[in-house]
Amino acid sequence: MEQKNGSSLTGFILLGFSDQPQLERVLFVVLLIFYLLTLLGNTTIIALSRLDPHLHTPMYFFLSNLRFLDLCYTTSTVPQFLIHLRGEDRSISFGGCVTQLFFSLGLGCTEGILLGVMALDRYAAICRPLHYTVIMHPRLCALMASASWLIGIATSALHVVLIFLLPLCGKNKIDNFYCELPPLLKLACVDTSVIKSEIFFAAVIILFIPVALITFSYGQIVRAVLRIKSAAGRRKAFGTCGSHLTVVSLFYGTAIYAYLQPSNNHSQDQGKFIALIYTIVTPMVNPFIYTLRNKDVMGVFCWGYDSR
Template sequence: MWPKLMEQKNGSSFTGFILLGFSDRPQLELVLFVVLLVFYTFTLLGNSTIIALSHVDPQLHTPMYFFLSNLSFLDLCYTTSIVPQFLVNLSGADKSISFGGCVVQLFMSLGLGCTECILLAVMAFDRYAAVCRPLHYTVIMHPRLCALMASASWLVGFVNSLLQTVLIFLLPLCGRNKLDHFLCEVPPLLNLACVDTTVNESELFFVSVIILFIPVALIIFSYVQIARAILRIKSAVGQRKAFGTCGSHLTVVSLFYGTAIYAYAQPRNNYSQDQGKVIALFYTIVSPIINPLIYTLRNKDVKAAMKKVLWKDCDSR
């Protein structure tokens, strides 16, 4: 199917795209390369640490950390699907990406992003069960249910990604291959199409409402119930502990959904390409490194597990 699509793009052969990125600001590219390399390294280290701790420490074998390790794995895959290609483009004059590479990058990054949207809502339900139904928590959040909800998040995310990827690359480009972005993403790819994309934009907006706003509504509902339950706790220490377990997740939700809604749930005529690049930098690079910092610095269990592992290493030496 893809070879035929490649031939249809330009009437002959379509070799790939030129990712313009920040080429209009060459002085910025070196700074971006260094910052990006540092951020990517710390993203790999931070998220790998959370995944390792969640598996090594028995105290972290709970639904909350099961979903957290899923989130960290998502962030690892998400940044890896984008950042290495971006680093290559920043390091030299070659800004190209093959047609197949663009298809894979769009499919992976969109699938992982959609999965994270749903997984964050699942994590909010977990916090709701922990705070509002503490006596029934272990029954409600059964390991089988946790695995089912995590699997459903991945499945829905990648089914949607497959649909969006096929619809985007079925659009005729009439030889246009200069993508005003640093990654293959739906909004800039829509701008390349040489036909009316109203139907695609309407479909994208409809799907964005489902993938973004329904999870947001579920998260808001969960936290309204959580807030009511916390306010009924008479102990100030108990209230602080309950707020602490939810604060990290709320911070991550605010950062992720704020940027995602800006990128995907606004009309195309209001979309600024330069602002879109800055927002994309935030949710592809900044957010994945912030997530492990938020969860480790604000979470006593993760810090305790880290100290335990470090002390073991010191004692073994």
């Protein structure tokens, strides 16, 4: 069979859930509702964080970055999937696939790093409250956010170059609803063990280093909170961290399942449903988790940013 690298193909076919047409009808309605809620929830938190001076803090600066990431991440995959669910044409151009992979992977990597940075912010706020404004200086916050974006984009660019240099032997059917690394690797007609090792190594860095940072930060936070004599004070301290821990569990749980579990441990259909969770469900529920569990955001949302 003639070997062709990715750049020699004119486009790909995204199979999605085409083998389950009844499921696709349900998915279209559900995903459309979820996508609209994602736009509404994330845009609202970004607007509130910018408009209300009480929310001009490092925590809400990073939170706004996360919400913007979720907006872009979902928009890079879901609108096209909705179009494919409504029509027969499931094609995506070569350039479109490269762009989609670059943005979805880069935004996902950036979010993983930012979640680790937010754990440091919570550590400084609870364990070093008297030095918080000095530690979390606006310039340092901007530097950490910029570094997160740069690392995420650089990691994505490296993976995109490696994956599309592989010979695909004319294969162009992607067994997923968007261009993602695992199904793209399956199109290659050569041994991909080296690239899989590189992807695994990068995933360990992007996922496990922030997880280690989060574990350390919250270990110190728990120790500090347990020393608080007031029960109300302990509840308040844990309450400020509960939303972040919930989001961390959703993000890292699905990401580790998708990228660090051996591919033969789960079916392709399972992989697709996991992809649905981290591309649409998680970005949709995250703003509601932060809103419902955060008195500052709820106060601004309910009473207006000029009323306090």
